[in-house]
Amino acid sequence: MSGDEFQARRFEEHRPQLRAVAYRMLGSLSEAEDAVQEGWLRLSRTDTSGVENLGAWLTTVVGRICLDLLRSRTARREDPLQGEDGQVRLPDPVVGTASGAVDPQDEILMADSVGIALMVVLETLTPPERLAFVLHDLFSVPFDEIAPVLGRTSASTRQLASRARRRVQGAAPAPDSDRARRREVVEAFLAASRAGDFDALLAVLDPDVVARADGGTLRPGLVRRGAAEVASQAITFARFAQDSRAVLVNGAPGVLSLADGKPLSLMAFTVHGGRIVAMDFLTDPDRLAQLDLVALLDG
Numbered sequence: 001m002s003g004d005e006f007q008a009r010r011f012e013e014h015r016p017q018l019r020a021v022a023y024r025m026l027g028s029l030s031e032a033e034d035a036v037q038e039g040w041l042r043l044s045r046t047d048t049s050g051v052e053n054l055g056a057w058l059t060t061v062v063g064r065i066c067l068d069l070l071r072s073r074t075a076r077r078e079d080p081l082q083g084e085d086g087q088v089r090l091p092d093p094v095v096g097t098a099s100g101a102v103d104p105q106d107e108i109l110m111a112d113s114v115g116i117a118l119m120v121v122l123e124t125l126t127p128p129e130r131l132a133f134v135l136h137d138l139f140s141v142p143f144d145e146i147a148p149v150l151g152r153t154s155a156s157t158r159q160l161a162s163r164a165r166r167r168v169q170g171a172a173p174a175p176d177s178d179r180a181r182r183r184e185v186v187e188a189f190l191a192a193s194r195a196g197d198f199d200a201l202l203a204v205l206d207p208d209v210v211a212r213a214d215g216g217t218l219r220p221g222l223v224r225r226g227a228a229e230v231a232s233q234a235i236t237f238a239r240f241a242q243d244s245r246a247v248l249v250n251g252a253p254g255v256l257s258l259a260d261g262k263p264l265s266l267m268a269f270t271v272h273g274g275r276i277v278a279m280d281f282l283t284d285p286d287r288l289a290q291l292d293l294v295a296l297l298d299g
Contacts, residue, residue, distance in 0.1 A: 004044075011040055014055045017139070018062045024134045025066035027091030027119050035065045056145065063135050064149045070127035088221030090214040090280055091119040093266060095254070095291060098183075098246035114138070115252040117270040117278040120212065121172040125164050132157050133164035173272040175252060182271040183246070186253040189269070189276060193238035201231035206275040216284030230279065237265075249280075256293065263288040 018039055022032035039062040051057045093116060122130055128150050135141040136157075143154040143161070150157055176182055185204055192200035205227040211234075215221050224230050243258040249268035257264045266288060270278035282288060 007043065007048075010054055011043055011058070014058050017055065018058055021059055021062055021134065021139060022066055023092075023094075024114060024119070024122065024138060025063065025130060026069060027123055029092045029094075031069060035062055035069065038062075038065050056141065059135065059139060059141060060145055060149055063131055063141075063146070067127050067131050067149065070130065074127060088212050088214045088223060090212060090282055091116060091123065092287075093249045093254075093268065093282060093291070094251075095256075095266065095293065096248040096251075098248060115172075115175065115250045115270055116268040116280040117252075118168065118172040119250070120280065121168050124171075125167065128152075129160050129164040129167075132161040133168065136161045137165060172270070173277060176271050176274065179253075181274070182269075183253045185271045185274065185276060186255065186269045187246075189234070190238075190244065190255065193234040196235050196238075198231055198235065201234060202227050204276055205230055206272070206277040209276055209278065211279040211281070213281040214284055214287070216286055218285075219283060263291075263293055266291070 015036060018036045019032055022035040023029060026032050026035065039058055042061055042065075043058065048054060048057065122134070125133065131150065132143075132146055135146050136143060143157045147154045147157040150160070152160070189201065189204045191197075192204065207227050208225065209227055209230050211224045211230045213222050224233055243261075245256045245258070247254045247256050247266070249266060253269050253271065255267045255269075257267065264283070266282040268280045269276050
């Protein structure tokens with residue numbers, strides 16, 4: 001085996017984690033792939049004979065690439081979530097069947113309960129905050145290895161992660177651990193929506209529930225807050241969905257709604273304390289068409 005082949009094999013061993021890092025940093029599956037590929041190019045141009053931990057080295061390299069991409073977004077003033085009632089663009093979802101079956105290459109993306117709700121909150125962090133939080137809190141990279149990427153001290157990097165952590169914990173509470181119970185809550189929500197039972201909906205919705213919908217460029221996105229308003233919207237939307245399939249969206253209970261046999265929406269639910277605290281709807285027809293939903297529809 002040549003040196004290049006050996007290096008390529010070592011890189012492939014780390015690719016799943018690098019892809020997971022990039023996805024959590026960027027919220028885009030295609031951009032994550034591009035960042036990982038750029039990581040490979042940088043590895044191929046670098047003498048790593050003195051690198052003791054190649055995985056850690058690659059993680060920081062891909063982290064730096066993602067940081068540059070996030071800063072470029074900020075410079076172009078791209079804002080995926082423009083206010084409560086403005087245009088909304090949700091992060092790319094990773095979809096699996098309700099039984100947990102998912103494309104093998106996506107398994108690590110579904111790990112650690114990094115749901116859509118958490119990904120949305122990550123979008124609100126500054127690029128340095130996001131890097132510090134993702135690398136340290138989600139991938140256990142020491143602060144003294146993150147600090148050089150940011151051009152900061154370890155103490156300053158620790159403060160960045162701490163600030164990001166407080167925002168994440170306040171806006172994206174950890175989902176309940178009982179998966180069966182979470183699914184029961186979602187099923188109760190769906191049944192109440194179809195029946196138009198407003199009181200039953202209020203019973204499963206947290207009083208401060210937030211619902212976000214990404215309709216793409218042709219359909220206005222929206223953010224709604226509060227159980228009463230979200231319940232009213234749910235009853236209205238349920239009239240359009242003729243069929244639905246239970247799925248997993250980023251490891252959380254989700255629902256694929258259909259109309260005339262075609263995907264109408266992909267919904268992800270965050271259940272905390274036995275109630276739904278967040279609902280994220282992807283209704284953009286273009287993005288739904290890009291998702292590989294054939295196996296789910298045939299299941």
